[in-house]
Structure formats: C-alpha cells, structure tokens
Amino acid sequence: MTGRVPVPATKERVPLIEFRQVSKSFGPIHALREVTFAGHGGTVHAVTGENGAGKSTLMKLLAGVQSADAGEIRLSGAPIRFQGAAQAREAGIATVFQELTLLPNLTVAENMFLGREPRAFGIMDRKAMRRMASAALEHIGLGIDPDVTCGDLSVSEQHMVEVAKASVARSDIVIYDEPTAALDGPGVDRLVHLIGEQKRAGKLVFYISHRLDEIFRLCDVTTVLKDGRHVETRPTSELSRESLVSLMVGRELGQMYPPRSAGLKGDLLTVRDYRARVGGSEVSFTLRRGEIVGLAGIEGQGQRDIVRALAGLHHAGDGVASKIGEDGAAVPLSSSAVGNTRQGIGFIPEDRKSEGLFLTLTIEQNIGIGHLRTIPLARAAVIDRKSIGNLMQSMRIRARDSRQLVSSLSGGNQQKVMFGRWMSSGVDLLLVEEPTRGVDVGAKAEIYRLLRDFTDAGGSVLLTTSELTEHLGICDRILVVREGAIVAELDARDATEEIVMTHALGARHETGARA
Known part of the structure; x- marks a missing residue:
C-alpha cells in the first residue's frame, strides 16, 4: 500500500458527519452506548476496535440499514434519520460492506446500477448502463467485462465490483467495512488509489479495519470503540502501534505474544x-x-x-x-x-x-x-x-x-x-x-x-x-x-x-x- 495522502487545506472544518450520544441495543445486548465523535470531508477516518466493539453497527446506522435507539446523527449540521438504505444512498452515503451484496445471477453492470438504472424515454438504457459500468471499471483498473455475471467472478473480483459500485454513486461519504479482507495484492493497490482520489475530491471516507498497518499507512484520523463506547478520536499521526493497541484492548503491544517455549521434547x-x-x-x-x-x-x-x-x-x-x-x-x-x-x-x-x-x-x-x-x-x-x-x-x-x-x-x-x-x-x-x-x-x-x-x-x-x-x-x-x-x-x-x-x-x- 502507498503512503497516506496529505489532508487538503480547507477554509472551514464543519463536520460532514457528527454522531451525538448515539446508542443502539439488540435485546439485552448494548451494541452502542452514547457514542459521540465527528468526521470531516477530505479525510480518511479509521473506525477500529475489537470484534464486537460496535464498529459495523455504527456504520449500519449511518448507511440506513438500522436505526438508532437514542441520540442523533447530523449530516452537514442537520439531523438525519433514514428510513432505509435507499434514503441514505439518496443523501450521498455509499457503503462497501464486508459481506458481498451482489446478486450472482445478474451481470456486473446490472449489479452496479441496481435500483438506479439509467433510462431513456422511460425504458432502461442498457447501452448507457454498460458504457458507464465499463468506464467505472476501467477507472479503478479492473479489466472485467460488464456483461459477465457476478457469479462467474472470483471473490476478489466481486469485492472490487462492490468498490466500483460505490464509486459510481454520487456520494460525499463512502464507508469501507474491512475492504481488503478478500482482496489480492493488485486489488488492494487499486482500492488505495481510489481512496486517495476520493479524499482529494473532499469526500469523507470511513475506513473500518483492525489491520494496524492499513490504519497507519492510509488513515488521517482514528476513532477507537470498545464495548460499544467511544474511547478516543485522534489524528493517526499522534498514535503509535503500541498506544493504538492499548486503546483497543487495554494491553500493550509487547503483551500480545506469550513467552516462547522453555524447552523441546523430541x-x-x-x-x-x-x-x-x-x-x-x-x-x-x-x-x-x-x-x-x-x-x-x-x-x-x-x-x-x-x-x-x-x-x-x-x-x-x-x-x-x-x-x-x-x-x-x-x-x-x-x-x-x-x-x-x-x-x-x-x-x-x-x-x-x-x-x-x-x-x-x-x-x-x-x-x-x-x-x-x-x-x-x-x-x-x-x-x-x-x-x-x-x-x-x-x-x-x-x-x-x-x-x-x-x-x-x-x-x-x-x-x-x-x-x-x-x-x-x-x-x-x-x-x-x-x-x-x-x-x-x-x-x-x-x-x-x-x-x-x-x-x-x-x-x-x-x-x-x-x-x-x-x-x-x-x-x-x-x-x-x-x-x-x-x-x-x-x-x-x-x-x-x-x-x-x-x-x-x-x-x-x-x-x-x-x-
């Protein structure tokens, strides 16, 4: 992966997204408890923590997949409460989930524009859809025929199609949930290049990951969640691997590995x-x-x-x-x-x-x-x-x-x-x-x-x-x-x-x- 892209200078630092005392429970389980922090345009913002810390739940609230029980989310200063993922997409929020959402029996182009197909005279314009899909795939360096069905692609290729799908949406906020987990080396490089472009365009990129190398190489700001609570939001440059691990799990990096074997037995x-x-x-x-x-x-x-x-x-x-x-x-x-x-x-x-x-x-x-x-x-x-x-x-x-x-x-x-x-x-x-x-x-x-x-x-x-x-x-x-x-x-x-x-x-x- 390449180095972190510099944060562009901005005259105004109004939060593009602000979480205020956001809480969410599933029965007796408190997934989020009064989480408060803000994200700004033109930054790559890591959201990290242990499994079960509340990272994905928080982003699902922002993406309209779920609704908060308490607190509020503000978009450019105005409170928002989506009644579904479609409303979030209309508001300019695109999400690349860790789990694939592509329909395997549809083509790449059909998946990329599902629910927002281009139309001419009220009829789906397949030629335009293929043309736009091809341009988006080429832009991220993915040499895939837009007419290929997604079920025929490798897992890594399908995840890159998910990335391309998000890239064609008119969005100011892009959420990546563990985006490199299923990508090969070239796929990771393409993703990093795209994220750099999105950042330079002034978008807010939320990057959910627990991979420390990716956070330090790519992200400008890091938010740590633990047991559903907000622990810290800080410029990544002010953190070390040791301090970040300590915030995430309550132990120093040197304590991650147990002592080596005291003796061998044949x-x-x-x-x-x-x-x-x-x-x-x-x-x-x-x-x-x-x-x-x-x-x-x-x-x-x-x-x-x-x-x-x-x-x-x-x-x-x-x-x-x-x-x-x-x-x-x-x-x-x-x-x-x-x-x-x-x-x-x-x-x-x-x-x-x-x-x-x-x-x-x-x-x-x-x-x-x-x-x-x-x-x-x-x-x-x-x-x-x-x-x-x-x-x-x-x-x-x-x-x-x-x-x-x-x-x-x-x-x-x-x-x-x-x-x-x-x-x-x-x-x-x-x-x-x-x-x-x-x-x-x-x-x-x-x-x-x-x-x-x-x-x-x-x-x-x-x-x-x-x-x-x-x-x-x-x-x-x-x-x-x-x-x-x-x-x-x-x-x-x-x-x-x-x-x-x-x-x-x-x-x-x-x-x-x-x-």
Whole structure:
C-alpha cells in the first residue's frame, strides 16, 4: 500500500458527519452506548476496535440499514434519520460492506446500477448502463467485462465490483467495512488509489479495519470503540502501534505474544526430500514437540503447498514425511486428510467459512466433529455439552451457549471454534494457515495463547501467515520459502523483518541463517 495522502487545506472544518450520544441495543445486548465523535470531508477516518466493539453497527446506522435507539446523527449540521438504505444512498452515503451484496445471477453492470438504472424515454438504457459500468471499471483498473455475471467472478473480483459500485454513486461519504479482507495484492493497490482520489475530491471516507498497518499507512484520523463506547478520536499521526493497541484492548503491544517455549521434547515430524507438488522443489525439515515453526516468504512461493500436502489435501510428489511417536517409531503420513487426522494431525485452513466451519451447525457440533477421529461411530451423535462448555470458557469463546449457530459469531470467535475442534480432539500436530486472518487484535492475543498452550502441552505447530510480525512474535523457528524451496532457517529470537525479507527476495544474508 502507498503512503497516506496529505489532508487538503480547507477554509472551514464543519463536520460532514457528527454522531451525538448515539446508542443502539439488540435485546439485552448494548451494541452502542452514547457514542459521540465527528468526521470531516477530505479525510480518511479509521473506525477500529475489537470484534464486537460496535464498529459495523455504527456504520449500519449511518448507511440506513438500522436505526438508532437514542441520540442523533447530523449530516452537514442537520439531523438525519433514514428510513432505509435507499434514503441514505439518496443523501450521498455509499457503503462497501464486508459481506458481498451482489446478486450472482445478474451481470456486473446490472449489479452496479441496481435500483438506479439509467433510462431513456422511460425504458432502461442498457447501452448507457454498460458504457458507464465499463468506464467505472476501467477507472479503478479492473479489466472485467460488464456483461459477465457476478457469479462467474472470483471473490476478489466481486469485492472490487462492490468498490466500483460505490464509486459510481454520487456520494460525499463512502464507508469501507474491512475492504481488503478478500482482496489480492493488485486489488488492494487499486482500492488505495481510489481512496486517495476520493479524499482529494473532499469526500469523507470511513475506513473500518483492525489491520494496524492499513490504519497507519492510509488513515488521517482514528476513532477507537470498545464495548460499544467511544474511547478516543485522534489524528493517526499522534498514535503509535503500541498506544493504538492499548486503546483497543487495554494491553500493550509487547503483551500480545506469550513467552516462547522453555524447552523441546523430541522430534514429532520429519520431512525428507519432500516435494509438495509433482515436479516441485525438495524440502527437508524437522518439527519438534513444544515448538511453533513458521513458513515465511513472499506470498505464493509454496508455503501453502507444503502445509496442504502434509495435511493430505493434495497428492505430494517424491520424498517422505513421517510422524514420530513417543516411542520413537516413525510412521509415514497418510496420503489422505482423513488418514492424517487419525494419526493425530489437525488442519486449520485460511478460509474458515468455506473450508473450515459448518456454518449451519452449532458451536458444539463444530467442535464435536474433532472427536469423531477417535470415538466409535455408535457414539458419534453423543455430545458432551459440559466439556465443550468448559472448553468454550477456557478459550474465551463469546457466545450465548454451545448451541448457538457458529454463523452468528464474530470472526475471532469463529476462528477459536476451529482451534477448539482440534485442541479438544487429542491431536498433537497442528497445520495452520493464517491463524489470525480477519480477527481483531484482542482475539489475536487469545489465539497466540492457545497456540502456545498447545505446544507447552507437548504438541507442535507448523503455520503460514502473511503477517511477518506474526512470524517474529509467535514462532520459535522460521523457515524461509522461495520458489518452493526452504532457503533459510532462522531462530525467531534473532530474526528481523530485514533478514527474513532478504532471504525471501533472494539477496544473500548470512546472519542467523542456515541455508
């Protein structure tokens, strides 16, 4: 992402949006409590906080999706109270929600102008609609045919269509709710460029995110919410990563990561001359009980292939990967995910919703699935609610009870349910992709604690993450992967971002490394 765009000089700093003592409840749950702050035109304004802090609820009030119970919202000084999202759009408020709102059976152009189609002589002007859609897509650098149905697009492309849809609206206020969560690298670059244009045009951009790097690189002002209350609104330049985390979760950044392993307890997995893909590079490494090992490198260099091959999700090439029992006996891994699960290996994918969780099932059912690897089929329908309830309490899974649908949980709590499935099942090796993707900093700290508790009990973790700071903070060792091969092994205690990236990019750096 590029650097923050300077705030343009303005003669008058009348708030474009002002929240005054805004409150919202859902039954006994207070989502917002007397929130007061203002946003000005020509700024990118971050709204951040832990999951459940009230960020999305507040923006839904502004977007007309929901109504406040108390307080008022002012637009350019005048009180507003929308009777639906259509009124908010008419008032100049555009929203890019985290969840897709596109209709998969309609074309890109039809989705972009749904409900406000251009007309000629009272009839929909499809030619004009396609022309305007094409111009908007080209403007943000998205080479997509406006006549393609949205269901045929990738998730990243669909999210960029959502962005393009908001860009064609005549709006003074644009709300982005976790906009980069599903975008690839080029998509993020296009979004950043568009936000810079919107800011220079004098628009107010509300940017909902818990990604600290994005906030500091892009946002001029930051508002922190916690437990539905306003904590602070301050120029981002006056904040540090440490102070922002402290405002969000009540702890310093240095307290995010638990202490590293005090000692290792023997080998758990040996990988020798192993090709994650047929024709790919050979890798060799060992995992020891009690440690967390990270596969680091530039995205797409083969880290994911290694993890998924070991999990049995795709056929590996040559070489041998063996799990070592406590008696020292080496047993080759199965070629299937089911077989590896029975050998005590759990897998946590990066996309929890499509690959990890059963969204139509309850928390206890999702966690209980992990128990099926050891219990007889005759007992498969029996769920020990008491033990799962105790597990939820120890893992700090915030929910009404274990029978709540997992689809209704926040991202951080959904992620902890996936960890709970394996940590209660008796596995001793976890293969993890992106352990904290899409979760807030408070949930991140809790997930780091869960991983360390798992290894302290004698387990081992092999993980991939796109966050280099996560590798440095949680891992004991870092294996740097480039073009499918492990090019360096680093002690995480001595590693730095510069050292890791030097190896990842192919430049030579000897310090702390064993190639």
